[in-house]
Structure formats: structure tokens, C-alpha cells
Amino acid sequence: MGRELRLRILSGIVLAAVVLAATWYGxxxxxxxxxxxxxxxxxxxxxxxxxxxxxxxxxxxxxxxxxxxxxxxxxxxxxxxxxxxxxxxxxxxxxxxxxxxxxxxxxxxxxxxxxxxxxxxxxGDTAHGFAAMLFIFAVVWSTDILAYFVGRAIGGPKLAPPISPGKTWSGAIGGAIAAVIAGTLVHMAFFSLNGLWVPTIALVLSVFSQAGDLFESFIKRRFGVKDSSRLIPGHGGVMDRVDGLVFACFAAFLIALGDALVSGTANTPAGVFLFGP
Missing domain, CATH: 1.20.1480 (hypothetical protein mp506/mpn330, domain 1)
Incomplete structure (x- = not known):
């Protein structure tokens, strides 16, 4: 195992531990x-x-x-x-x-x-919020991982060649399927599954996660930059690591906000709207 790979793995473990600890504590x-x-x-x-x-x-x-x-x-x-x-x-x-x-x-x-x-x-500050963040992590991480491996294994037509030449439609579809499965399993660990709302929201957030990845790739390509920075050893910058996560969170927040405005219950935490039983 090369030094760069070891550094990437170590920093990834540290980052995941910090994020998950903060998420658990709230x-x-x-x-x-x-x-x-x-x-x-x-x-x-x-x-x-x-x-x-x-x-x-x-x-x-x-x-x-x-x-x-x-x-x-x-x-x-x-x-x-x-x-x-x-x-x-x-x-x-x-x-x-x-x-x-x-x-x-x-x-x-x-x-x-x-x-x-x-x-x-x-x-937020509720158990629903904790479950909601774990749900989003599962959706985003499974999308990233499976999109990479499925795309490498199957190949095929490119998803957006001018923006990110390495991404394929097969990878995007494989990542979305993985996100639906992972998100549904995380939800079922906390609440009973009723209907198709949870798989549907997992699919939507997976699409937004991949859009966030493409968006950052577009910005970097527009300005001729390889990494957003060198703040994270072996990984590049913060934007490189959270581009999909923040777009998925944007979508989840806006969906919850729209639901709150329509239902007239603006004080209800976003996690309850999205992932409550």
C-alpha cells in the first residue's frame, strides 16, 4: 500500500469519526x-x-x-x-x-x-434529525461508492463528458439503486416502512447528490483547478468531499420547507417531515 493511499485512508477515517460523533451528539x-x-x-x-x-x-x-x-x-x-x-x-x-x-x-x-x-x-435536536442525517449519509456514500465501482465494471455511455469524462450512466444508475437500498435499510432501523415515500426520497437525494458532484466538477473545470484545495491530506478540499452531501441536504431541506409551508406547521423539525414514521 502506497504512502498516498495510506494517508487517504487515515484522513478518511478521522473525518468520518468526527462527522459521525458530531452527528450523534447533535x-x-x-x-x-x-x-x-x-x-x-x-x-x-x-x-x-x-x-x-x-x-x-x-x-x-x-x-x-x-x-x-x-x-x-x-x-x-x-x-x-x-x-x-x-x-x-x-x-x-x-x-x-x-x-x-x-x-x-x-x-x-x-x-x-x-x-x-x-x-x-x-x-435539529431530535431523534428524527439524527435518523435523517444517517439516512442522508447512507444515500450519499452508497451513491458515491457504487457509482464508482459499477461505472468501472460496466462502463458504457458517458454521463456528462464535457464536465466529468469519467462518469457513466451505468455508474449513475448503479449508485442510485444502491442509495435506495441503503437509505431504506437505514430508515427501517429506526422506523417502520410505510409506502414508497422513503425509497422515493432516497432516489431523489441520490440524483441531487450526483448533480452536486457534477456541479463542483463544472466549477473546477471552468477555472482549471484539479482539487478545491489541499486542506484534507490525500483527499483535496472540503468541497471535493461534501459536494454530493450538500446538494442532497439542499434538496432535503427545501422539500421539508415546502412541506412545512403547505401544511402550515413551520416549527416542525425538517427531520420529522422527511423521515418520521
Whole structure:
């Protein structure tokens, strides 16, 4: 086993242990983890898109906006986090259009801010939230692993050659099937399975997870970058590791938010809407 592979395995084990421990503990530990992930994502996004060099003022606003949204989540002022994020994104768009700032600024604020908001909302402080996060981990990780191995074994037509030449339709389908099975099994470990809602949501989140992977590949290819950073030994950057996870969480959060608005029960945790019995 080569040194690089050993380093990759070791850092992967450490990362998984930290994430799972924070998820199990919940409360401030998970909120802090979500905030750190969001801030590191904004750092990598701004570095990839060269915001510090091309738009210093806009980048300072992006840092301030992301940090404030993260702080609101950490200090449990969640009801103001999403409105502030939407306002910051709107300011970023107006700034880009009116003052010829970078168009990538608003995207970075939205991407990082929605990360901390969606992660914290799904985990919440309930047993449902813990089950929901394990469900999403199972969906995303099984999608990644099986998409890789099935794609390598079967090959076939490429999924999106201009963006990510290595990905195939066979891998995407294999990953989605694995996600449905893994997500359903995790759900059944906590609750009884009623109907097709859980397999359906697992499939939807698997599709979004793969879309997140392609989205990050597009950003890196657009700017000629191989890894989002070198923060994680053997793995590259944070965005490289959580691209699928954050997109799956975006989808889960927005589905739960829509359900809450329609049903008129906005104070119900997202985990209950998505994965309650």
C-alpha cells in the first residue's frame, strides 16, 4: 500500500469519526461542524473563482455574509438565517450587475450559506434529525461508492463528458439503486416502512447528490483547478468531499420547507417531515 493511499485512508477515517460523533451528539457540536464546513466551502469557492484577486470588496462582503449566517445558526437564531442569506444573495446579484462585480460572489454566498442552514435544520435536536442525517449519509456514500465501482465494471455511455469524462450512466444508475437500498435499510432501523415515500426520497437525494458532484466538477473545470484545495491530506478540499452531501441536504431541506409551508406547521423539525414514521 502506497504512502498516498495510506494517508487517504487515515484522513478518511478521522473525518468520518468526527462527522459521525458530531452527528450523534447533535446540539452545538453539529451546528459548529456545519458552520466550519460552510466557512471552508466559502474559502475554497472564493479561491477557485479568484474572488480575492478580482473582487476584493465583494469577497469581503461574501465572508461577512457567510460568517453571519453561520453565527446565527450556531447561536440558534435560525429563523433569521435564511432571510439574511436571501438578502445577501440579492445584494451580491445587484452588486454584480450594477457595479460590475464578480458574478461568482452571489453563488458562493448561496452555496456556503445554504450548506450550514440545511445541515443544521435537518439534524435539529431530535431523534428524527439524527435518523435523517444517517439516512442522508447512507444515500450519499452508497451513491458515491457504487457509482464508482459499477461505472468501472460496466462502463458504457458517458454521463456528462464535457464536465466529468469519467462518469457513466451505468455508474449513475448503479449508485442510485444502491442509495435506495441503503437509505431504506437505514430508515427501517429506526422506523417502520410505510409506502414508497422513503425509497422515493432516497432516489431523489441520490440524483441531487450526483448533480452536486457534477456541479463542483463544472466549477473546477471552468477555472482549471484539479482539487478545491489541499486542506484534507490525500483527499483535496472540503468541497471535493461534501459536494454530493450538500446538494442532497439542499434538496432535503427545501422539500421539508415546502412541506412545512403547505401544511402550515413551520416549527416542525425538517427531520420529522422527511423521515418520521
Amino acid at each position: 446540539d452545538i457540536a453539529f451546528r459548529l461542524l456545519a458552520a466550519v464546513i460552510a466557512l471552508l466551502i466559502y474559502y475554497e469557492w472564493s479561491t477557485i473563482t479568484r474572488l480575492p484577486e478580482t473582487d476584493f470588496r465583494g469577497n469581503a462582503f461574501g465572508w461577512a455574509s457567510t460568517a453571519l449566517v453561520a453565527a446565527l445558526v450556531v447561536f440558534r437564531v435560525d429563523e433569521f438565517a435564511l432571510p439574511l442569506l436571501l438578502a445577501a444573495v440579492a445584494v451580491g446579484i445587484v452588486y454584480a450587475l450594477a457595479l460590475k462585480g464578480s458574478g461568482w460572489l452571489a453563488g458562493g454566498i448561496a452555496y456556503s450559506g445554504l450548506t450550514v442552514i440545511s445541515l443544521a435544520a435537518i439534524r
